[in-house]
Amino acid sequence: MQKVFLDTNIVIDFLGERKGFYDYNAKILTLADKKKIKVYTSPTSISNCYYILSRHENSKIVLEKLRKFKLLCGISVMNDEVIEKAVNSDFKDFEDSMQYFSALETNCDIIITRNQKNFKNALIPVMNPESYLNTFKK
Numbered sequence: 632m633q634k635v636f637l638d639t640n641i642v643i644d645f646l647g648e649r650k651g652f653y654d655y656n657a658k659i660l661t662l663a664d665k666k667k668i669k670v671y672t673s674p675t676s677i678s679n680c681y682y683i684l685s686r687h688e689n690s691k692i693v694l695e696k697l698r699k700f701k702l703l704c705g706i707s708v709m710n711d712e713v714i715e716k717a718v719n720s721d722f723k724d725f726e727d728s729m730q731y732f733s734a735l736e737t738n739c740d741i742i743i744t745r746n747q748k749n750f751k752n753a754l755i756p757v758m759n760p761e762s763y764l765n766t767f768k769k
Contacts, residue, residue: 632667632669636672636743639730643679644745674709681693722749745759
């Protein structure tokens with residue numbers, strides 16, 4: 632089963648039901664629900680999502696969304712080795728470097744993000760949700 636890493640922006644788009652982004656992400660999570668793929672995100676993404684979404688919604692509602700999301704999504708490895716690689720990498724965005732190395736440590740096959748340019752030297756494919764869904768159908 633393919634292991635798919637969801638970047639923070641994807642999780643926020645999904646949980647926040649962001650117009651123009653939600654539908655593609657919902658389809659990816661439906662694939663996970665149907666056990667066609669296994670999705671992961673990092674602990675950092677979970678905390679960032681809570682912080683961002685709770686600025687716009689009641690915190691109890693955000694926590695309930697995170698509880699339900701966690702039923703579909705595994706949490707990737709975030710350990711000393713991941714942090715060590717991230718702080719010593721040439722990524723311009725530190726959070727993206729943590730996401731990337733966490734995805735690698737978890738043996739994910741692909742990263743789904745809206746910020747593909749931030750992962751230009753990735754050793755695994757990096758795609759946006761729409762492109763991923765187009766290739767998944769094939």
